Amino acid sequence: IRPLVKTEDTENTAALSRDHTIHIAHSGLMTICGGKWTTYRRMAEDAVNHAAMLGQLEERPCPTRNLRIHGHCEEAENLGDLWIYGSDAYPIRDLIRQQPDLMEKIHPDLPYTRAEVAWGVREEMARTLEDVLSRRTRALLLHAQGAIDAASGVANLMAKELGKDAEWVDKQVQSFCAMASRCLPNERGVS
Template sequence: QAGVRYCSNQPPRTDALAVVAGLRPLAAPTGNSNKTTENSRRHMVSVSDSKLLTATGGKLTTFRRMCQDALDKAVKIGCLHQKESRSATQDIYSAIPTSDRSNHMYIYGADQEMINALDQENPEWNEKLIPHLEFKKAEVVWAARNELARTVEDVLSRRVRMLFLDAKAAIEAAPNVAKILAQELEKDEDWQNDQITHFQNVAKNYILK
């Protein structure tokens, strides 16, 4: 609704392929106040009497700073030795330099080659999950073997993220995902059907009514 004010050609509701709302955890204010407006939007690092460190609040995009502050606090209370922080320049797992983001597989970094090589084990895995999106069957296999994906929702919500891009497409892809997972996890047809039904019920909440 807000976006249409800035578009010369106003998008219809049918252009909204998925909707999502999230809850942001906020660190509670000190004292007896119950006003949420006083909750800090930043993260907080607290220390218990037993020297247990707890990081609360914050958000995923500031995870490096959250970790750095937690480690600095651990140094301050004598749990760790002082060392120079490398967080700002430390690459995450499988990171490789890339400027080409035309192929969605770039998000896998160095693992991309191993995912693409799965079609040597089974050529069918090089096929798309559904015709109009680029996600491949090999990504489901990879998620099951290397990313602890155990359900259709795991794959379509938390691995390839198709649910957040196009909820109806994710519903369409669910049977293919369930079949591949069943093969990888040695599950039966009843499990597949339960997985498909469960995911359909979840995905309906992401479709704009």
């Protein structure tokens, strides 16, 4: 979902600009609209610069323009399948060294390991099976049936990490499978 800025002369979304705009209300309220995830820093810089100008504040260079955000890693190509985690790939590798069973994939047809599940729970606040299989990994998107098949094993690993019981596991698996089953193809495509 992208918040597009519609102008009066634009008829369809394909013609809408992906650029951001800044509006100043008569009250002085400044609103920034539109933009893209990949330009959020530029949007913030423009908004701060605009507010500084309106407030007649001293002009200063943007300190975050070249700031490396969490996860930045110069050697991403050396990280294998964990490249997506950037610098967090190193502690995930440490998890695998400490617990070799975490290197096991959650499903043979999915690229995700048990270590990624453990990392999501321990470090990224993943608290539901749906969160892990739909967002922390893209298991549901890549292979809905594989995600359903992996649900019980992933929920059991999460329960161990979170100190949850078998009832929690059952509820998580039932809830996830009910939701995920809507992503399976049927005779008309996907339901």
